[in-house]
Amino acid sequence: MKSEILDRKIWQGLVDKNRKDQEVLYRLYYSYGMSVCLRYTSNREGAKEILHDGFMVLFAEPKKYNPDQPFKPWFRKVLVNLCINYYKKHQKQVHETGFEFIPESEDAQPSALDGMQYDELVRLIQRLPTAYRTVFNLYILDGYTHEEIAGMLETSVGTSKSNLSRAREKLRELLNPRSHEKEILR
């Protein structure tokens, strides 16, 4: 899509380390980048740091991006890779500490699926265990195959499929008002 190609003038500004152009790009893709990062992390602070790392890849070496190619897929790939790194470190921490933090939902009940907003979806996804959440994000929302996911996460294809299946199951539970009530009563 033509609109996804980064304006040459902005790209040249990035090459010249022009702060104004860096700001323009940051403003243009802040929402998009943040929407990707928030899905993979447990908190906003972590998402922001990954997003900034992603922008730094571009600001430090703008020529890593080919200005003839669409920008959004490239940027998304950069961010997803950074999110995977984040996931791997998080997993290591889980192994070391023996527990995983899953944020509690502040809302009593997520909206109906048809009227659901992005922030509700993020809160829902963030309630998934990290391994489920990561595969869910990679497969359903970012379009990677199980083979690719297995390679990225250094697991097997079977594990990837199994985690996706459990992620779906868990999501359905969270979206089901009855199961949500049961969870509250526990």
Place this chain on the structure above:
Amino acid sequence: MRKKSYDRSDKELDDILRKIADSAEIPFSEEDWGDMQARLDQISAPSPSWLGSKGLGWAGAILLSSMISLSIWNSHQEKQDTDQNLNAYETQNNLSSLNSGDSEWSEETQALDHSGQKDVRQAIPDAGNKSSGSSLKHSQTNTQIQNSAGTVEAVHASKKGQISTAGRTSSLPIISGFKNPENTPLIWEINQTPLVDLGASPLQKNASQSSEIEETNKNQEEVKEKRDKQFAGKFNVSLQAAPDLSGIKLNQVGKAGRAIGIGAEYFLRPKISIASGVFYSFKPYSANDGYQLSYGDQPDRVIGECDILDIPLNLRFYPIEGKLQRFFASAGLSTYLMLKEHYKLEYRNTQTGYPYSHELDFSGANNHFFGVVNFSVGYERKLGNKLSVQVEPYFKVPITGVGEGDISLKSTGLFVGLKFYPNLPKR
């Protein structure tokens, strides 16, 4: 009627979730842009554009090659001096042998005493030496011999009948005009007769000649002895490696790193040298504080790994020096070129208590020109004429903050190295 989420197929559920995810509109945060700007400022600040890591690498290379060139030039100069001395000495020997052994020449000279001038070249069998301006005037013979290579001029002065033993002239020629800048005695082999000037009175000269010969021999022995006692030449190159311990606080030193590189040393004075080199260092460390972020929360713990190019410039003093071993103390400044920096910053969420970490990577983002002070002492022992081994415990402390986090990264370790002395002159 709307379908319940649990009634939908996987594909329907996926599509809806994908649509929601793609429709995200997250309000822009000026505060986040402020953080981003702070990070950009840090990256763009460090070094003047005209002198990046490449520039300093070149500067290091130029410094090293200058030291090598200087040494080679000095060696060449001194070699020339030695050659001149040797040429002069050989010329003297020729003259001496002519003077003392060739009676024909002597007789001819004597016979010509009153007959005006004669070209001495005829009488000197060495065709390789070019004689010029030779003249015999009255009772005095002056011979100038020019050596084509060293422009050695030897003036032979003798007076008829001055020193004569058993019909042989024993007067010795004097060599003047050849370069002997340090006024040091020439290198004569044992049993060779040094050259002394003969003055006006031949008998007095005989006595003074002997004393001068003795003195010269003594000087010669002293020089030889002094040279023998000297450790090695003026210049050396070395290959060094060290285990390296780094930390912000000395009690927080953890995993050992390493340093390896090449060094060069040039002696400005017999006991003072200047040493430089290029050393690659890998410095891992961890600390509970000391890492400064210009934005966001300060981390509870930092784990860092830095790949550094260390270019030291040190002055060394050798207070104790023997023939086989010597000790030195060294101080100077180092330039750190931060090739790669990797930091893991560990935080604790103040609301949930849950720990989280963040990793930062930088490449060539920070250079510290003469920003680190070096102290070391060392011991060097000869392994051969051109080879020695050296151990050097060192301590490095920065005077500026090092790396992205402006940390006070101190290092200590023990350099072990082999030093090679090329075929260069002694000090």
